[in-house]
Amino acid sequence: MARARSSIDCKALETILLVARLGSFSEAARTLNTTQPAISLRIAEAETALGVLFFDRSGRRAVLTPEGRLACDYAERILTLRGELVDRIGDPAARRGTLRLGVSETIVHTWLPRFLEKFNATYPGLTLELDVDISTELRSFLLQGRIDLAFMVGPVGVPALQERPLSRFPVGFIASPTLDLPRHRVGIEELKRYPILTFARGTLPYAEVADLLERSNGGRPRMFASASMATLIRMALDGIGIAAIPPAIVRDDIANGRLVRLRSGHRLRDLGFVAAWAETSEKFLISGIADLAAESALQ
Incomplete structure (x- = not known):
């Protein structure tokens, strides 16, 4: 032969x-x-x-x-x-290789540490490469094969990608008490007196906040957009403007009085996060890791 x-x-x-x-x-x-x-x-x-x-x-x-x-x-x-x-x-502990993980920064500031603890305990032989970016970029990275798994805003709505729900976060208006805003309901015009600090241009939260504020009289709001959640939090703490972000990200700052949640009377849509991945030969491994993420998000 x-x-x-x-x-x-x-x-x-x-x-x-x-x-x-x-x-x-x-x-x-x-x-x-x-x-x-x-x-x-x-x-x-x-x-x-x-x-x-x-x-x-x-x-x-x-x-x-x-x-x-x-x-x-x-x-x-x-x-x-x-x-x-x-x-x-196979024994998960025997797996070797590298997982390329993309993560939205909201997850970094909430339940990612719990996930990393579970991941290290379950897959001690896997190396992790972490890429923090906005969800639109993470979706592109998945389609290009540059990352294996992403925790991002969903639904993704791309047939080539699998996804499963992880967590939801309400979005609210957060400010430093030094701005001396009223503790009762804050109107749109009062919000527009200050720059609005929010997610990067092109994201769903940015579009929703801009639409809400532009529908009122008085011209376009000043929007300070950033892909860095740490930057938005720092600006809010410094009293530069009003942040439109999930309060869960700054739970400790709200608890100790460094930031306050404003009652605006205008509910913003929750941010829903999913685990998303492409159909590859490692789909069973990645699906298992997505399960760990779902467990971490619920704790």
Whole structure:
């Protein structure tokens, strides 16, 4: 019986799928933190093993050939079965590798420490790479294969991504007592006397707060937007403006009187957070880690 000149291992199958999803050898190299020649060599060796070409390299993007599409079908099945085998009968403590986790900063300031404690206890062999960013960026990172799992504002609403609910946080108006705002109900015009400190432009909370304040008379509000929750909290503590953020993030500052929650009479929508991930060969592992996040969020 004729034998292939070289074998095709799981790393090669994962690389084929990644290049196919990104349509680029260079993007795959960046995602895997390696070089484009290394990716090209890995694919070439797999092609040589079967005597076919997986990708048409004549254009600017790597396009699957008919053989490449068939190879991707088999690769997904093989890697899914491998992942299921490891996660159904394997010891979680024996898992090795790196989890690339994207997190919204609201989670960083609330239940992320509890999750990290559970993660370290359950998967002591896994290394964690943490990326804190706004939810729109985290969604892009997931689709690009740059992260494996994200805790972000949902619902995500992307068919290519799986998601499960984690937690919900009410959003309110928070200010330093030095602003001397009335402790009874604060009207829109009183809110608009100060800059409104809130999430980055392009996020759902920013759009909702801007819409609420613009519907009243008196012109557009001053919005100080930031992707850094720590920056927003610092500005609120310094009396620079009124923060429109989840009170849970500054629970201790409210308890000790450094900040107060204003009664505006205008309820802002809660922020709902989900765990989101792409369908990959590690979906069983990632789903299990999402379960740990859900447990942490409920405590």
